[in-house]
Amino acid sequence: MFKIVRKEELVPSSVILHEIEAPRVARKAKPGQFVILKATETGERIPLTMADTNPETGTVTVIFMVVGKSTAIFSGLKEGDAYTDLIGPLGRPTDIEKVGHVVCVGGGTGIAVLHPIARAMKKAGNRVTTILGARSENFLILKEQMGALSDTLIAMSDDGSTGRKGFVTDALQEIMATDKPDLVVAIGPVPMMRAVSELTRPAGIHTLVSLNPVMVDGTGMCGGCRVTVGGETKFACVDGPEFDGHKVDFSGLAQRLNAYKAMETEAMAAHRCRMEAQMNQLEKQA
């Protein structure tokens, strides 16, 4: 069992932070690597890239958005509760090198994944510009932390509540014109990573993206997470999760992410029904 020592709702009932006791993983994990979590005997194995690790306390931190039944079950776990299974660290760590000017672009819970990478990039002596994107200020996570470790922080939102209105690509375009990056790291929803990659491609700016496809074992055994990169089939769990954004077949990735969408919607609806029935039951008893 893997105990949750800290829980935060970064966005109420939508984006959840869990800090989990897993000493072996915490000791070994590097930025860019992920863990697989499972909360119950009958539950799914869900891969989540770590937002932070602390070898001293022996804990790893994950941040996830509630999108289906499995993440809904995860979000129901409180401080002191435990995951039945935690496997990691998995995947290849990010190549951290001093290249000069690194622009880190994050969207949604991708910001959580970006966090340890941006920190390591800064520590390696790079100048780090961070561009974050969200629907509005309320949905923007880790703004302070990212601001603290970046030389420059730009927070974009659909409604301008974060300070600037527009897409992350708007901000990136300006930077590319005035202060050309040596490396772009883009982590977020597939359309965002694709848009960033398309923008940097003509300029020839090396662009890393971190993929989170459906997977089972995370050790290269099942091949469920295969993605086409540069015309070749790669397994995101062992060859990635990071790849050259200019080579990733994002359309294929987006399609495969929808493999179980109908089943997931059904499972989520059934889960909600059950939860509501339980709540009604509790209210009646009260």
Place this chain on the structure above:
Amino acid sequence: MQESKKTPTNRHPMPEQPAEVRRHNFLEVPLGYTEEMAQAEAARCLQCKTPKCVEGCPVAVPIPRFIRAIAQGRFAEGIRIIWEKNGLPAVCGRVCPQEIQCEGQCVLGKKGQPVAIGNLERFLADWERNHGDGSLPAKQPSTGKRVAVVGSGPSGLTVAGDLVLKGHGVTLFEAFHKPGGVLIYGIPEFRLPKAIVEAEVSILEKLGVDIACNTVVGRAVDVSELLAEGYDAVFVGVGAGLPRFLNVPGENLIGVYSANEYLTRANLMKAYDPLYDTPLVPGKNVVVVGGGNVAMDSARTALRMGAESVKIVYRRSREEMPARAEEAHHAEQEGVEFLLLSNPLRFDGNSEGRLTSVTCERMTLGEPDASGRRRPVPLEGADFTMDCDLAIIAVGSGANPLLTSSEPAIRLNRRGNIEADPATGKTSMRGVWAGGDIVTGAATVILAMGAGRKAADSIHDYLMRGW
């Protein structure tokens, strides 16, 4: 026993679920012998003085001795005779290819039908599980030595069992959340009920083996770190965990699975059980590519998941098919069709990227290739297309590089398999042994167990005497 020498008798068939019933459920297909059936079958054994059957067994189970015990109704003693050489009899009785091993050597088989050794082994293991007093094999006093066994499949379980009995401390590391390796994730419930694997594993736990699930050696910890942490020896039995694909267009469409993924979702993750959250693409028209046991397992699983039609597509003919005859027969009985001398050229899908059809070429057999089997050659202009919404690729597994790439001191062959001494299992890295599919490439449960047995003997020797 004398009687059978005069009049050869047919073997007693094991009762099984009718094909029409079982193709809709995940319960075990063969139902097992009753005590009467087992004793009658055991009475057929000639008790040869130099038993060929034992020579045919990779772990040299004293077969005539345990069969004699059954014939005489001494079941508790019989299982303990098997345990001298085989710690997983309930598993081996079910999944060993007896027809090319013990039973293939049986003298009775020359003129008639060999003794049903596998069925009898299974009978004793099941009898012990249901009626035994739970007494465990005797353990040697503690040696104070510690061994790390990496991978909890057939070879790892054998090494762990052998060494714990010899008094060594054993930790069994497993990457998945449940121990058993291919016995849990690969072989389906209807062929090997998971409760049986769990029972065999729990015997090891009762003997004192420490099982560390969720631990990916090569990522969470390296082999050299295990040695540095105080393990005196490491056995690597991580299996053949790298799925092969066909490398044809459309293979990444939704609905195309590796057999590894399909079976893992169905078996380990219990996709067939509505209580579990595991999703699996429900196939109406299913195509399974390959002709081995894994292909048969995949096809029969797809049937039970509700498929309307399941076709095995295999590029050679029935004779070259590597699956056990019994498995192919069971699949056929249940309604799996065999599309022989056919080879997929491409998969096609709809606008959502979901698989809708497969196009195959027809083959003919040419000259024998390196494996001695006749090489399939495509026939021009005979391509055909079938509707297909679920395809399972079961054309074999290679060596997974996750552990080996983290430990350069372990020498590999060209195919990425670990080079290990066939007699001892020793690798090129001091204190490290290997066995099973990671050494041989994908093979059988019992061969992996045989390799585990040799490695365990060698590790014991090393722990007591040195490298």
